[in-house]
Amino acid sequence: MPAPADNVLTPSQLNALARSLLEDAFPLVQVEGEIGNLARPASGHIYLTLKDARAQVRCALFKPKSQWLNFQPRDGLRVLARGRLTLYEARGDYQLILDSLEEAGEGALRRAFEQLKAKLQAEGLFDAERKRPLPAWVRRLGVLTSPSGAAVRDVLSVLARRFPLLEVEVLPVPVQGATAAAQITSMLQRADASGRFDALLLTRGGGSLEDLWAFNDEALARAIAASGVPVVSAVGHETDFTLADFAADLRAPTPSVAAELLVPERGDLAARLRTLQQRLQSQHLRRLRDAMQRADRAALRLNAMRPQARLQQLHARQQVAMQRLSSAFRAQEERRRARLRHAEAVLRAMAPGRRLAMLRERLAMLQPRPQAAIVRHLQRDALRLRGLARSLEAVSPLATVARGYAILQHEDGRVVRATGDAQAGDRLDARLADGTLRVRVEGSS
Missing domain, CATH: 2.40.50.140 (Nucleic acid-binding proteins)
Incomplete structure (x- = not known):
């Protein structure tokens, strides 16, 4: 090759x-x-x-x-x-x-949806703090939807059943197509600027992402967020989410649920009205009773302020005062009489003649008492003296001397109690019962 x-x-x-x-x-x-x-x-x-x-x-x-x-x-x-x-x-x-x-188609739209959603969310367009609360009572409602769709029939049916007094105005807009988003945005802005509505409902039936794409428009989402009137969004089915739902003040899963959220149920409202009527009647009766009681008290005060009634009150007060004064005079007189009787008794008790007689009686009673007391004291002292003499005699050395003993003492008075207390040549006094002998110590044995 x-x-x-x-x-x-x-x-x-x-x-x-x-x-x-x-x-x-x-x-x-x-x-x-x-x-x-x-x-x-x-x-x-x-x-x-x-x-x-x-x-x-x-x-x-x-x-x-x-x-x-x-x-x-x-x-x-x-x-x-x-x-x-x-x-x-x-x-x-x-x-x-x-x-x-x-x-x-679906995937491209989904990517565009997520990108725009992230952008608006970063701007705070979906923040809960920005959303406005719905009014307690919606009197006039603007419904932005297709006038020939099933959603508007469902909404009007629920509103008529629940609250027939609500004024509903359908604001016709296309809900699908290339120009739908711009027309919805324009109608929403005009409805907001008119000042005729208490709330706006933006709704349509279910569909694919392409069918609902008009409600994912950036200009529409910003118009909803900037609306001065609260906006309720009910686009598609419960699983469908659009940028209009995120920007709205309230999102409802279906058009029928949105109608139920916007108005109260007629039966509940009638029950509440009955309750309020009962409360009003109770308050009216209570105020009527209070007014009647105030009128009765005022009549009593007026009756009490009549001249005749006033004179009767003064006369009654005079009678009471006279009775109290008379009672006070009697009590004071009784106290003075009691003090007088006491003073008379004291004077009678302290009369000179009676006082002298009482002193003489007391003297007569007291005269024999000193002599008897002196005799008793002398007898008691004599007994005590004899007892002391016997005690002294029992311990006296003279008693011992009288029994033939002698007490030997030095010249300075010291008593010789043993042979060692005297030395040879010491002169001692030998005290006998009838006198004292002067002796000389020759020695001891």
């Missing part, structure tokens, strides 16, 4: 060069088209073609990215694919290696 010339490439080299050129020129692309030839082998990869009316391109979504899809791909479904353009060298076909796959 002849060797290839220098400018001749093999299919592999050509495919490799084409692959390099494709990947360098198209690092990341987004393609919107319809799914065809969908294949999901056991490996978990997804193979498909994206096509339009004139062309198609092969695509591959490898595992595990294929497991992250939030929808079920199927043939004929329009999707938005994002990936890298490359060449499958084995067949010489270029293809897209996908990083993500989402439904077209």
